[in-house]
Amino acid sequence: MASSGIERLIRSDLVDFSGYAARTSPETLEGKVEVPVESIVKLDANENLYGCSPRVNRALATYPDLNIYPDDGQTRLRKLLEGYAGVDAKRIVAGSGSNQLIDLVLRLFINKGDEIINCVPTFAIFRFSTELCGGTLVEVPRDEDFKVNVNAVKAAITEKTKIIFLVNPNNPTGTITPRQGILEILDTGLPVLVDEAYYEFSGETVVPLVSQYENLMVLRTFSKWAGLAGLRVGYGIFPPKIADYLLKIKIPYNVNVAALVAVQESLKDIDYLLERVRAIITERERLFGELQKLKWLKPFPSRANFIFCSVLNGKARELKQKLQDKGILVRYFDQPMLRDCIRISVGKPEHTDTLIKALQEIGG
Ligand SMILES: Cc1ncc(COP(=O)(O)O)c(C=O)c1O
Missing domain, CATH: 3.40.640.10 (Type I PLP-dependent aspartate aminotransferase-like (Major domain))
Structure with a gap:
């Protein structure tokens, strides 16, 4: 509870406000992951890895x-x-x-x-x-x-x-x-x-x-x-x-x-951008197929630029951390209705390859 000084004057309903847990910024991971910051694969915020026009x-x-x-x-x-x-x-x-x-x-x-x-x-x-x-x-x-x-x-x-x-x-x-x-x-x-x-x-x-x-x-x-x-x-x-x-x-x-x-x-440049949207959709379906092959993950069909997965061995937090150590960021959830889940943004084919290789190494 806020109790003294200037804090005492803030809106009382915001004292315990939990805020919004934004994703981890790559720059905060300098020296903490196995790859240079520039090589981090960001699959945690549903960004478009093809970039802009x-x-x-x-x-x-x-x-x-x-x-x-x-x-x-x-x-x-x-x-x-x-x-x-x-x-x-x-x-x-x-x-x-x-x-x-x-x-x-x-x-x-x-x-x-x-x-x-x-x-x-x-x-x-x-x-x-x-x-x-x-x-x-x-x-x-x-x-x-x-x-x-x-x-x-x-x-x-x-x-x-x-x-x-x-x-x-x-x-x-x-x-x-x-x-x-x-x-x-x-x-x-x-x-x-x-x-x-x-x-x-x-x-x-x-x-x-x-x-x-x-x-x-x-x-x-x-x-x-x-x-x-x-x-x-x-x-x-x-x-x-x-x-x-x-x-x-x-x-x-x-x-x-x-x-x-x-x-x-x-x-x-709509045609150019929509071509990339189509590439991401194709990649989403390939990623879905690859994730399905890992028996300890349950991917859910998606119509967006990401895939949501249940981690069936109950080790989602560990998985997120091991991927992060390898320089791959995914979104991890541990809330009611989202126990042991991760969300993976769809990137370019090379990002899928890097992710799948890492998942195979980590194992179930
Ligand atoms: C459902 C939904 N709405 C809005 C946004 C944010 O969009 P913007 O970057 O335009 O604020 C996101 C981003 O992840 C989203 O998932």
Whole structure:
């Protein structure tokens, strides 16, 4: 408990706030792993190991106006996103990563004590942002194949429910929620936030439904398919009135000019980027087959750029550490519903080869 000095004055509900456990940064592993930091294989944060479009690097190297603030109304950016997402710019708001939009949506809707329905296990940022806003997270467990239990979601609704979250495909499990299930949840009339961070890998989207459903909000990102995680740019598609509110409450200039240039250049290079998305999907299926051969792992089918695995010998923590010692980072989970599990991002073929060789050496 905070008790003295300046700490005494902070918000009492944040004293025991646990924060967000971000992945290990390679630079913190200098000298602690068997390979030089530059050779670390990062399969822990669902980044795109092909990188971004070379057009982005070229344009950023010569961009002249870094001394000028971006357009706060995101006019050009929203127009570019209109073309890509196929919805009117008045529905679009961009953020410094889609994570920022999750935070903004919660700030807009949540009063202390309001409830948010979350289909667990899922992306940890929902818990983080809900707690930060003083909301209460109501957790509805997915079934043993990590499918959303639509009836249980509906049964969890109370008069305090403000938003229902759905991640599609889900992180960390890679599971899709079929359109029918999402429609049933939308028919409750409550605001539904569908996070489609991995849309380009799954091909599944509810964006075409936005003009039909006034309660539908969809989030997308450039972090995964376009390889721009480090630049932080995502966007959301909202009912126009909600988009207006979000633009009003966001921090000024929330998307920087480098991110704007990067979006513009990525969208000029869609074929190149989608070719790499297809390569990652092909690699995902090869990795899945290789993981299946290891009898002590149970990989789950995935529609995203990662594969979730149960470690059947109960040694997931040890496995994560042994892989890390060899310079391979994967995400390890040890929470209710995610006991002894790891999540492996899909990289290039050589990353799969390095990982599989390491897994064979470590053994079950
Ligand atoms: C479901 C989901 N939503 C959002 C994000 C974060 O996206 P961004 O980098 O745009 O903040 C991630 C990243 O891992 C994710 O898995």
